[in-house]
Amino acid sequence: MTLGTHIRLTLACSLLLLALSTWGAGQVHGLTLLLSEPGGVYQEAAERLRDDLLVSGEPGFQVRIQNQAERSGPGGEALLVAFGVKALRTALTSRSNAPILALMVPRQSYEALAGEHAAARGRMVTAIWLDQPYGRQLALLRAALPQVKRVGVLAGEASKSQTDEIVRAGESLQLRVSPRLVGASGEVFTALADFEREVDALLLIPDPLVVNRATLQSLMLNTYHQRLPVLAYSESLLRSGALLALYATPRQVGQEGAVAIRAIFQRGEPRLPPPAYTRALTVKLNWSVARSLGFNPPSEAELTARLETAP
Amino acid sequence: MFARLTVSLAGLLFIPVLHAAEQGAPAGLPPELPNEADFFAEQPIVLSVSRLARPAAQSPAAVTVIDRAMIEASGFRQLADVFRLVPGFQVGWVRGNLPVVTYQGLSSLYARRMQVLVDGRSVYNPAYGQVHWRALPVALDDIDRIEVVRGPNAANDGANAFQATIHIYTQHAALDRGTEAALSAGENGVLDGIVRHSGGREDLSWRLTYLDRQDDWLDSRYYAQNDGAHERFINLRMDWQASMHDTVTVESGYTLANWDNSTVGYTFSPSQTTDFNSWYVQGSWHRVIDADSEISAQFHHTWTRGIEEFSIPSKLGLGPVSPDNLNFWFQRDALELDVVQRLSATLRMTWGAEARYEAAWSPSVTGKNHTLDGSTYRLSAATEWAPAPEWLFHVGAMWERNYYGGDMLSPRLAVNWQPVHGHSLRLATARAYRTPNILEQNADFKLTEAGFNLDQYLLSPYRLKPERITTRELGYVFQSADNSLALDLRLFHNQVEDIIDFTTPYPVPGELAGNGADLTYANLYRATQRGGEYQLRWKYAPEGWVSLWQSWVYTASDSTDYADSVPRHSLGLLTARELAGGWNTSLGYYRVGEMTWVGFGGPTPAHDRLDLRLAKHWKAGGARWEAAVTAQSVLGKVSEYGPSRYFDPRAFATLRVRF
Numbered sequence: 028m029t030l031g032t033h034i035r036l037t038l039a040c041s042l043l044l045l046a047l048s049t050w051g052a053g054q055v056h057g058l059t060l061l062l063s064e065p066g067g068v069y070q071e072a073a074e075r076l077r078d079d080l081l082v083s084g085e086p087g088f089q090v091r092i093q094n095q096a097e098r099s100g101p102g103g104e105a106l107l108v109a110f111g112v113k114a115l116r117t118a119l120t121s122r123s124n125a126p127i128l129a130l131m132v133p134r135q136s137y138e139a140l141a142g143e144h145a146a147a148r149g150r151m152v153t154a155i156w157l158d159q160p161y162g163r164q165l166a167l168l169r170a171a172l173p174q175v176k177r178v179g180v181l182a183g184e185a186s187k188s189q190t191d192e193i194v195r196a197g198e199s200l201q202l203r204v205s206p207r208l209v210g211a212s213g214e215v216f217t218a219l220a221d222f223e224r225e226v227d228a229l230l231l232i233p234d235p236l237v238v239n240r241a242t243l244q245s246l247m248l249n250t251y252h253q254r255l256p257v258l259a260y261s262e263s264l265l266r267s268g269a270l271l272a273l274y275a276t277p278r279q280v281g282q283e284g285a286v287a288i289r290a291i292f293q294r295g296e297p298r299l300p301p302p303a304y305t306r307a308l309t310v311k312l313n314w315s316v317a318r319s320l321g322f323n324p325p326s327e328a329e330l331t332a333r334l335e336t337a338p
Numbered sequence: 339m340f341a342r343l344t345v346s347l348a349g350l351l352f353i354p355v356l357h358a359a360e361q362g363a364p365a366g367l368p369p370e371l372p373n374e375a376d377f378f379a380e381q382p383i384v385l386s387v388s389r390l391a392r393p394a395a396q397s398p399a400a401v402t403v404i405d406r407a408m409i410e411a412s413g414f415r416q417l418a419d420v421f422r423l424v425p426g427f428q429v430g431w432v433r434g435n436l437p438v439v440t441y442q443g444l445s446s447l448y449a450r451r452m453q454v455l456v457d458g459r460s461v462y463n464p465a466y467g468q469v470h471w472r473a474l475p476v477a478l479d480d481i482d483r484i485e486v487v488r489g490p491n492a493a494n495d496g497a498n499a500f501q502a503t504i505h506i507y508t509q510h511a512a513l514d515r516g517t518e519a520a521l522s523a524g525e526n527g528v529l530d531g532i533v534r535h536s537g538g539r540e541d542l543s544w545r546l547t548y549l550d551r552q553d554d555w556l557d558s559r560y561y562a563q564n565d566g567a568h569e570r571f572i573n574l575r576m577d578w579q580a581s582m583h584d585t586v587t588v589e590s591g592y593t594l595a596n597w598d599n600s601t602v603g604y605t606f607s608p609s610q611t612t613d614f615n616s617w618y619v620q621g622s623w624h625r626v627i628d629a630d631s632e633i634s635a636q637f638h639h640t641w642t643r644g645i646e647e648f649s650i651p652s653k654l655g656l657g658p659v660s661p662d663n664l665n666f667w668f669q670r671d672a673l674e675l676d677v678v679q680r681l682s683a684t685l686r687m688t689w690g691a692e693a694r695y696e697a698a699w700s701p702s703v704t705g706k707n708h709t710l711d712g713s714t715y716r717l718s719a720a721t722e723w724a725p726a727p728e729w730l731f732h733v734g735a736m737w738e739r740n741y742y743g744g745d746m747l748s749p750r751l752a753v754n755w756q757p758v759h760g761h762s763l764r765l766a767t768a769r770a771y772r773t774p775n776i777l778e779q780n781a782d783f784k785l786t787e788a789g790f791n792l793d794q795y796l797l798s799p800y801r802l803k804p805e806r807i808t809t810r811e812l813g814y815v816f817q818s819a820d821n822s823l824a825l826d827l828r829l830f831h832n833q834v835e836d837i838i839d840f841t842t843p844y845p846v847p848g849e850l851a852g853n854g855a856d857l858t859y860a861n862l863y864r865a866t867q868r869g870g871e872y873q874l875r876w877k878y879a880p881e882g883w884v885s886l887w888q889s890w891v892y893t894a895s896d897s898t899d900y901a902d903s904v905p906r907h908s909l910g911l912l913t914a915r916e917l918a919g920g921w922n923t924s925l926g927y928y929r930v931g932e933m934t935w936v937g938f939g940g941p942t943p944a945h946d947r948l949d950l951r952l953a954k955h956w957k958a959g960g961a962r963w964e965a966a967v968t969a970q971s972v973l974g975k976v977s978e979y980g981p982s983r984y985f986d987p988r989a990f991a992t993l994r995v996r997f
Contacts, residue, residue, distance in 0.1 A: 068378045112373040131374045139371060157374055174820050185371050216515040220962075224880065224916070233372035241540050244579060245512040247384035252406075252482065252513060261377045266629060268385030274377060315629055319390040321821040323759055 056105040056292050057089045059125075061118055063111030065094045068277040072110055072131060075281025080288060087292065101125075106297055108284060112136050119144035119152070126151035126297050130284045131277075133157050133233060135185065137302065154302040155283055158233070159260065159273050161189070161196040163334060167273050167310060168228055168258050169200050170333045171324040175256070179226035180206045181218055183236030193230070204230075215242045219249045231259045231269065243267060254320055265311050270322065272311045273334075279307035308334055382582050386626040387678050388634065389510075391483065394815045395762035398720075398732035398752035399491050400828040402873055404484040408885065411914035411924035413951040413968035415522065415530060415551070415990075417478060418471035421504070422928045423912060424486045425871040425887040428905065430935060430942070430979035434555025434565035435597035435612065437471045438935070438979065441488065441502040442867060442891055443904030444834065446937035447603055447979075451772055451805070453491075453499040456506045457589060458674070459620050459638040462498065465668040465698035467775040470601070470642065473616050475571035475591030477532055477549045479518070482509040488871070489809050489830065490770030492748035493720045493734030496692060500772040500807055501832075508589075511536055511543035511577040517997055524968075524990020527554035527566065541579040548572045557975060557986040563605060569595035569614075585624045592617040600646055602664045602703065603938075604795070607648040616642035630680035636673070643667040653851075656788035661702035668698040668776075689719040696741075698776045703796060705782030712741020714773075720750070730754040732766075743773035743804035764813035774802040778838050778859045784849075794846040797855035805861075808833045827872040836861040837900065839936065865895035867904065882915035905931035905944070920955040930978070940980040947985075948973045961997035968992070 060076060062069035070092070077090040091104070095117040107127045109115040115129045119140060127150060129137055134156040141152050168175055178197060182190050190206035197204035205226055207218040215237055222229065229250055231238060238246065247268030250257050259269035262276075275283070283305060291297050310330045317324060324330070391403060402424045414420050418437035421427045430438045432447045440449040450467030453460065456476055462469050487495065487503040495503040515536050522530040529552050536545040552568035573591035580586050595614040599605055620638035627633070644666050650659040672694040679687050697711035704710060720734030732752040739745050752766035783796035809832050816825040840857035869891035877883040888909045895901040908931055914924035926949040934941045953966035968990055975984040 063374070068374070133372045133374065133376070136371045136373055157377055213515070220514070233376040235372060235376065238376070240579075241538065243381060244384050244510070244543065244577070245515065245538075248389075248510050248513050251385055251389075252509075261379075261381075263379065263381040266383055267381040268383070277378070313385075313629070315387065315390055316385055318393045318396070319385075321393065321817055321824075323819065 055087055055089050056297075057103065058091065058106050058108060058288065059104040060090060060092045060108045061095050061098065061110065061114040062092065063095055063109075063113035063131075069110045069114075069131070072277040072281040072284070073108075075278050076108070076130075076284040076288070077281075079282055079285035088288070106288065106291065108288070110280075112140070115140055115154075116144075119150065124150070126291075126299055127153070128284065128287065128291070128299070129154035129302075130280050131157050134302075134304070135189070141302075151297075151299050153299040155280075155287060156302065156304050157275060157280070158304060159275070159308060160304040161193045162199065163304075163308065163337070164230060164258060164260075164273055165193075165196050165200050165202055165204075166337055167271065167330060167334055168230065169202060170330055171271055171312070172228060172256055172322060175202070175227040177203045177205060177226045177228075179222045179229045179255075180204055180232060181209055181215060181229070181234070181237045182206050182232065183209055183234040185236065186232050186234040189232060193232070209236060212236055212239060212242050216245055216249070219246070219253070222255065223253050226255065229255050229257045231257055231264065233260055238264070251316070251320070256317075256320065256322060262309075262311060265313050268313070268316060270313055270316045270320065271324070272309075272313075274309055274311075275305045275307040276309050279309065280305070283307045310334065380582060382579055382585075383626045383629060386624070386632050387630055388624065388632060391485070393817075394824070394826055395756055395817065396730055396754055398494075398734070398750060398754070398764070398766055399768070400488040400764075400811070400813055400826060400871075402486045402488065402826075402887075404486070406482070407883070407914065408912060409478055409481060409484075411912055411922075411951065412926050413924065413949050413966075413970065414478065415528070415553075416472065417474060417476060417506075420478070420484065421486070422910060422926075423885070423887075424488070425873050425910070426488060426889040426891065426908065427486075427502075428908070428930055428933065428978075430939070431555055431983065431985060432603075432939075432979050433561075433563065433599050433983075434553060434567040435472060435595075435599060435601055436603075439469070439471065441486075442832070442869075442889075443893065443933060444501070444837070444865060444900055444936065445903065446839075446935060447939065450775060451498075451501040453495050453497070453503040454506070455495070455504065457508055457587075457620065458622065458636055459589075459618065459640070460496075460498070460670065460672065460694075461640065463642070463668055463775075464670055464696035465666060465700055465776045466602070467778070470614070470616070472567060472569055472597075473571075473593045473595050473614055473642070475549075475573040475593045475616075475618070476506060476508065477534070477547050477571075477573070479520070479532060479534060480508045480545070480547055480573065480575075482507045482513070488828065489766075489811060489832075490748070490768045490807050491750070492736040492738075492770040493718055493750040493768070494688070496690070496716055496718065496736060497694075497714060497738050497740065498772055500770050500805070508575060509545070511545040511575045512538060515543075518994065520992055520994035522990050522992040525988040526986070527552060528988070528990040529553070530992075542576065543578075544574065544576045546572070546574050555985065557984040560975075560977075560982050560984045563608065564598035566598045567595070568597070569593060583626050585626075586621065587624075588619075588621045590617070590619040600664060601644055602646065602666070604664060606650050610646060610648045613645040614643070616640070628680075630686065631678055633675075633677045635675050637671075639669070639671045641667070641669045650785065652787060653785075653792055654787050654790065656790070658787070659792065660786045664700075664702050666698065666700035666703075668696070668700075670697075671695045684724045686722045687719065690717070692716045696776070700777065703777060703783040704780040705784070706780065710776050710780055714738065714740045728756045730756075738771070738773075740773040740804070742779050742802065743771060746771045746773075746804060760817050760819060762815040764811070764815065766813070767808070767810045769806065769808045771804040771806055773804045774838055774859075778802060781857070781859055784846075791846065791849045793852045794849050794855040796857045796859075797844055797846065798859045799844060800858075800860050802838055802859060803836050803861050805837055806835045808835075822877045824875045825872065826874075827870070829870045830868065832865075832867040834865045834867070837863040837865060837897075839863060839897070839899075863895055863897040863900055865893055865897075865900045867891055867893045879915075881917075882913070884911070884913040886911050899934065899936050902934040902941075903936050905933040907931040922951075922953040922955065924951045925949070926951075935979055938980075942977060942980055945976040945978060946973055947971050947976050961995050963996075964992070964994040966992045966994075 265272035448468035718736035750768035781796035843854035844858040871889035873887040
């Protein structure tokens, strides 16, 4: 091979590579999965999302997993996927202009953060909220324990804005929801005493004032003592003593995120849907508590099927 | 000792607790908003397997649960009375300081054939066998629930779980936070005051209870001896969530009682009184491994003393008559280990080990001016196997080495069959032993003057064998789908052998009066009991419920005393209803058929007792208030122990505030 041939061949290959890379730039979407903390539930969800996207046979995504504390400067990605509140905050304040998809963020925190940051800067941001919609939670209660007619809710400062929505959701299911506002953790005990004989079940909603280290034992012991079945929002609260729980697992968060991302990039340029509650759901029963209280709810599979087919 | 134990457990077990609230919300958010850690943070298992009441359909034995609602509706002031709510139980008041509680009779004024546990601590008197019910530092307001296992249950409840086991569970200190004060006053000198405070800080909860209670129990028109009683006690419970999996509970209490008359059973002078005090401390550690598995260790120490002094006029003119007291003390120390393990989806196992030391000093009735003591060791194991959802097999046994009884093995076999949800059958057989108590084995009670034996009352010349019970039973449990109706039916056959009691006068050389030892302990009798009992609970409306129970027992024995010691029929009814405006009413009716308490009790005619209670609840000034009036025995006077110790109708009022 002469030197000239060699130069020509090198030039042709370079042009071909350039052409290929230019062609590819329109098709491969760079994603940064930004984790609030390394490892744990964030890693589990992010890896599931990445695997679902890459294994699905669509070559159009390039996925990078990054801890939010390590992020400095713009990442050049087409979409920032924030896992958790800390990651969302970092994403919102980062110098990137990439649109943001927030996962694993409760609705209230999302609304507070997105309102605070995105509005000012005009960032495209959406979320799949980690919480389950109240209508779905109450529908589960109704399906699992048909004898329940009156539902108590304990709300602190953070969640008092939610109570009207919960009451309305109850009305559409013929459930009378009685919210009790607590101003401090200590008031949880008197509020629980108020519930005695006034409600048939307790719907726990995430509010750090209501469920915390100082109240958890008392919450579980008092409700058991009053024979009040509790619907909780996490698996660990179920194990702690709730009768029933409805939640999305980290794995489900990842799976749902992957589906959402494909939809976002369906037409090439990212288009963000409005924020919405998660559609993923896991129903779990604490059979020891159920049996001890004398309840005999349908199986988890049956309850899940009923919720999934609900309108 | 107790402080060292707590500190060392704390150091050993502390594991940092991860919690959402501790992690703090991210900067930029108001701190109280929820974040994802609220959904994913690990939480301790609060309702672990030992905290959950077992469904009756899965139990290897018949269990009656008395909950707070029943205790409140009953209007009872005394713990002993609460057992009127259990099918087959008899409660008799020998005097105001001496209630007797027994299951299916066979009892003298010392009911000796039950295991009684307060939060796992055995409280019967190892010296005489009975429970000092009035002196237990357990306020009715502090009780979470009482579970009564009817029938022998040594495989689970350990030594002395012979005729029945009473488990009294006090409330976890994290329940009912706040301060409560109540005052009761009424006829027959009823004057009770109680103050309870429950507080907490993060992982630690505590409750302190102080009670002052007094009354004059029996009607002095019929019962000539004084029987006023006054006791004060203080009790502390602390619950500490030491880590995600570990909890430590410490309880301690002290009782001081002043009772007219004797608590031992011998009255020598009208002015005889008993000064009684008792204290205990117990510490337990629980590690919850998962919802089905946990390990726990417990230590407890109890010390009790009774001071009864009197003088007996000289009989011979040679000097003072001895004894001039019936003083006693006893103590119990125990170390226990219990493990609950799920071995597979169908197999669960519990096992336990205990070392117990018991000591008593009672020179007047034992004739020995030194401490009598001994150690007991036990190992117990019980397995539950559920080869199919409708079947549950129980195989269990306890091995025990006792200082008097030697080696004993108490097995139990049971099967639950639940062909349809809500209907369950139980077939069970069990054996248990009751070892002789310290008095039974060592009695030597005599009046002496200047070295002469005036009269020999008690003697234990024989080496006693433990009593043995073998029970077979068939049970049926019904629970309606909405939990409003529950029925528990039990048919049983008991064979009790080697019953320890007093034999006919025993020759005693040198006795000046009497015809030998009046009471000589020996293994004397056997008894066969068959019968049935049921309990029914119906919550007919959210505001009202009714509980009804009956018991029929036919007893055959080679001793007419024992054959007659069990009422053929007994019935109880307790009902409560909430009315508008914060009013509550309740009614308790208790009927016990004719029976004869063994020993000095004498024939007790069939009797009916009706109690009524009316209460009003309201809120004012940020506090909850309750005013109640309780009327007891409104149908007229009743004698529950012998023919003439009358409990006359009485009423008292209670005012309670909680803030």
